[in-house]
Amino acid sequence: MTQSKTTRSYLSAAERRAEIADAAARIGIEEGLERITLRRVAESVGVRPGLISHYYPEAEGLVATAFVHATDDESDALFVHDETRAPVERMADFLARAFSPESAELSRLWLNARNLSRYNGALRQALTAQETANRRRLMALVSEGVEAGEFRCDDIERSVILILILVDSLTAYANEERSDATPLVAPVVYATTERELGLAPGALGGHTAEVETRSASTHSEAPAS
Template sequence: MTSRPAQRRTRKPPEERRAEIVETAARIALAEGLELITLRRVADELGVRPGLISHYFPVADDLVCEAFTLAASEERAALLPADEEDLPPVDRLARFLVGLADGDHLDLSRLWLNARHLSRFRASLRQAVRTQESTMRGALVSLIDDGVEAGQFTTDDPMKEALHILVAVDGLGAYANDDPDPDAPDVTDVAVETAETRLGLPRGTLRARAAAREQVRPSP
């Protein structure tokens, strides 16, 4: 009886392995929190030795920062998809804010809340949070600029309006860990209504536009 030759383990290219580590850490962060990202935990998830993780990330905080950055970047891409840049700005803004209001990105809201809390004690994470805040702010300012140019929004200070909207978004995110309370005031649309007020849109515009987009969206 001929024995089967042993299979050789294929070593992944460094770039691929590093990306895999960060993606795994980002999944842990979204599901359980940034505090649960350790070299051993990531190694267990990937079925490798912790030494392999420390080879790419000698300092665990560096992995935490990259995991947060990846998750935040993917959030931005999901809320403001590049392949929808040709849509009317009001529709893009509706997708962004209504999706957040309806809890479609609740895990990411929790991650932002988690990151801001931990950044008080970790300078590297604080810088990562600031960088992602700046990038999101820039994306929203650009969207508002497009809306003004298209005659859909009314403002002479897109940066100021973006700040007001994002503060409302962050305020909504502060409730991300709360269980529903039927006796508490409904703050679901605080960011939606803030945007409508600041950009000169009639009340209910953004939800109506979001609903219209869903009706014409092709089925998967």
């Protein structure tokens, strides 16, 4: 215990700020953004509340930081840029991840953030910034597909907004059992995305199966001894 406190005392300002943001993000995901208080985060990190307020004077700013911290990781997972994979494959990856069981926690976080942002200006700005960033990343992917001749899309921005709205529709079911809603929502999203990008019906569904198979085989592999 003494060693842990000694180690903590030597954290740099950047490391301490990152530690606090990570703790706040975990609380937001597991308990809800409204549970992020200076005292609650201090308990999680194992320090006095005064240290938290030194880096984040207001709880509103800490809530916004926690949301960005959590959703940055989500966006990186959704928009993996792998130059060895064609745009159509990466679009299939994007949809597969968006409808994966792992995304359920983040869907609840987004729903929570949208409700809470009505009363938290800092969170509202962070929410808008994250939505804009996701739209730009998906537009970049679609643009790349159009340039490569894989997608046919007359209005990229309109198509991207429509796709994101449909993907985001699953958030409405975030507090329910995702397995019940996904079979109803997913086919509509896949069919609409394929139509908007000029793809044949089922073009993205086939790649989705490959992604799921590849993911399952990766998790089942034992680490090399």
